[in-house]
Amino acid sequence: EPEVTQTPSHQVTQMGQEVILRCVPISNHLYFYWYRQILGQKVEFLVSFYNNEISEKSEIFDDQFSVERPDGSNFTLKIRSTKLEDSAMYFCASSEDSGVGSPLHFGNGTRLTVT
């Protein structure tokens, strides 16, 4: 069964550094998402992406964050200058369409630790 793959599985970085989290969505999916889960808190929506542009973003997704689909297969999340509070598990997801009943397929996540 096709899967969403995320790399790396664990990233450690120093405060102020830039990080790029990488995702390869399922190949025939058109809608892409990033969610995150801070330890002990709920999974939170960050951003959705369709047709090479952001379709929706949350308050968390400020100017520090950016997303890109640099080629036909990768979908990346960049954090420009990491803060301690960015430490979390980041999940990439994709879906075939954006309808309300369309399930998202999630990757295994990247655990980001900012020191």
Next chain:
Amino acid sequence: AQSVTQLDSHVSVSEGTPVLLRCNYSSSYSPSLFWYVQHPNKGLQLLLKYTSAATLVKGINGFEAEFKKSETSFHLTKPSAHMSDAAEYFCVVSDKVDYKLSFGAGTTVTVRA
């Protein structure tokens, strides 16, 4: 705005006994509801979904959930727990106004031999 409340943060059951994970939702419009499972060091896997068809939904691994509009609930059940069911379970809602998924806080299930 939509939201989900998972009533139990932790459920412990014996192998072979029933599992019940409780979820209540709030949504202004016809919601879609999902249950996702997360095993250790794994991603979020879809167990089942409700999208305004049959109110009793069957999912993978023997799980099922019943949508009860009058109670705004979507509880997840399994008649007989297996050791491999030990994981974290998330109840999730989206609706026609807010397509984004809203997650519950999660319920951790442990299964005793």
